[in-house]
Each structure stands twice: as structure tokens, then as C-alpha cells.
Amino acid sequence: MHPAGKKNVLLLLNVNEFELLIPSEFENLGPIGLLDPKVRMGLADLKHRLSRLEGVLALKGIISKAGDKVFASNGKTVDFAAALQSCERAGGTLAAPKNEEENKAVLELAKQYNQYAYLGMRESETVGQFKYLDGTSVKYTNWYPNEPRGRGKEKCVEMYTDGTWNDRVCTVHRLAVCEF
Template sequence: MASLTWVVSFIAVTAIIFFTGTESDTSLACSVIQGLPGLNGRDGRDGINGLKGDPGAQGTPGSSRTPGMRGSIGPPGKEGPKGNVGLNGLPGQKGNSGAQGVEGPKGEKGDNSGQSATLTNVLNRLSSLERQMNQLKQSISSKMKALLFARGATAGEKTFVTSGKELTYEESKAMCLKAGGQLPLPRNSEETKAILDIAQYYNLHVYLGITDIQTEGVFRYPDGKTLTYSNWNTNEPNQDGDEDCVEMLLSGKWNDRACKDKRLNICEFS
């Protein structure tokens, strides 16, 4: 329809041009009256597809874009939940020993003047204490000699002293304990002689700290141990009556005796 309208328009235009030219040639005095435009013709028909054209020349390549700048680091995200504890890994192999370090330089010798002064002060004090101890020993020795002259005797590390009183076994034992000693416990002939010297001076028998109160017929020391030394008189102990205590006779021999009897009080100190 468009093609037919176009053809009609073309014929009308051509006719107007033709007749306009003819009239101008015949009479120049005639005026030309312009006609009204005709109606649009119908659309013509589509033409046949033309041949494919040759490819055009290759265009100039476009310039590549420059990469933009790297953006700034964003804020850290929230801490995620704590994961489960993993299994223990296998023990690693023992590493090689490290190289031995170089020994550092020897430091300077310190000042020992302060230590020397302190040591000197200590030695002086020890020397002073030693002098005081020697003086004390001499004083004690002098007083001990005066005490033992009439009332005591020594044997080894033991000292035996008498109060000069005649007491029962229990009374004599209590007096010795109150003084910080005990009834005599002779364990050899030397100690027996020291006790005997006092007994002979007073001409009195002496109670020893040995009894069979714990077990009848078995005489023991106060700590319950059996005797390691004895000096019994002939046929003693005879257990005649209630004889649980032991006395030393003026001969130095031992005899079992009733504990209620009174004998010279002698105490042993060690």
C-alpha cells in the first residue's frame, strides 16, 4: 500500500512539471497557479534484499581503561564463636641441641672490704665470748671443787653430790628430781668408786636408782631397761621380804633393801 501511494505521488509531480514547462514555452505572460499538495500516496512494496556488502576496514582499537585505586580496608568483623578444642597432635621429634654459647668475659673482682670488716667483727665477738666462757669454766670449776671437797665426787662425765640427809627411797628420789638430777645409776667400777667415796665419808649406806618394782625379781633402770652392770654382794639379791630397792654397802657391793628404810641421799648429775 505504501509503494502504490509513492508511485501515484511520483506521477502527479511529473505531470505538474511537464505541464508547467509547456505553458511557459507557449505564453510567457500566463501566471502560474500553484496547486494544492496532493494526498500522500500508499506505501510502496518492500524491495528485494540487496547483496551483502564487503566488510569494512578494521577500526582502531579502543584505549584500555586504567585500573582504579584500591579501596581502603574495611572495619574488622565481629569475632566468631569459639571453636571446639582440637585433638592433641602427635609429639614432634626431638630437636637438635643448640650450639654452645660463647663464654662471656670474666667480671671484675668485687670489693670485699665490707665482708672483711664484717668477718673481723664476728671474729672479735667470738674471741670475746671464748674469753668469757673460759672465765665461767674456771669459776664453776673452782666452786665445784669446793662443793665436792666435802659433799661430792666425779667420775667421767658424771658428778655425784649428797645433801647429807638420810631419806627413804621415794624421798631421796624426789629430792634428786627437784634438783635436776636422779638417784645414782653406776654403770662401771669408776662410777661405783665415786659413790662409795661419799658413802664412806659419811659412813652410811646409799640408795641407788635401781628397783624390781616393775617386775618382781628383775631389777631395772628407771627407764625400764635391764641392767648392763651390777655389783651384787654374795647371795644377793635374795628377795627376803619386801625388798624392791637397792642399796650400796660400805664395801661397794649391792644389796636389795626395803624401800621404806632410810639411807644417805646422793644424786647423780650428768
């Protein structure tokens, strides 16, 4: 308690949101509560700045967000292997929409650059069945009517600028959209 009878209150970053906490509540926060108050304030400031930066990038059409995911593109078109490599170098992977919201977020970038985009999935050994790059089965799909129809010859997936998908050979150049 402050000598004048007032509680000391500090701004603290608590994983996903800002909270006002009194010092006695820090012990319930685990390791973050043990940090020096200046470090906690620095973390809160950093989170605020990152949030603003995300807003600027979204405004410029460089990124789009869906849930906890951020999707980004540099606007370059490359083959599938190069797209995957560039995303991995940046610390992400190729965008692989798992629901309508994520599909719309990737679509925003495809429209922004007016390019078809590669998606992070490939046809499995079983013709007509597609898997995410981590090997799990694709559950959400948004195929263009009568697709996929590559019959094992078109192993990659592209997104059209209307948000629907098509199976495609992996050597054509498409927009690289990364997921983080």
C-alpha cells in the same frame, strides 16, 4: 693480721677445753664462733670458775666425779621416794652406777657420811631382775654375796659402805646420792 705483722690470738671456750684460736678459725666452730669475743672470754672464765668450784666441793667430800658424771649428797637419810624427789628437784636423779668407776664415786660419798645409800634402780615385775629408773635393764652389778634375795618384797637397792649392793624395802631411810 695485726699491723705489726703479728696474728691476733684469743682464748676461746670450745665445749670441753680451752683453745687458742686465731679469728679466722672461728668460722669453723659453728654458733660458738659467732659469739662476741667478750662473750667467749666470759664463757672461758665461767668454765674455769666452775672447774675450781667442783674441785673445792670434791675436796670437802660433798661431790665425787666419774667420767662426765658428778655425784653429790647433802648427807641426809630419807626413804626412797623422798631421795628420788630431792635429786629430781636439784636437776638430777638418784645415782645409778653403770660401771666400777661410777660405783666407786658413789661409794666415796657413802663412806664420807658413813651411811648406806639408795641407788637409782628398782626390781622389775620379774622377780630378781632390776631396772634403772628409766626402765632400761641393769647391766653392771656389784651385789653382796647371795643378793638379791628379797624375792619381790624388796624392790629398792642400797649400797653398803663397802660398795656392794643389797635389795631392800623402799621405806627405810638411806643416804640420798644424786647423779648429775
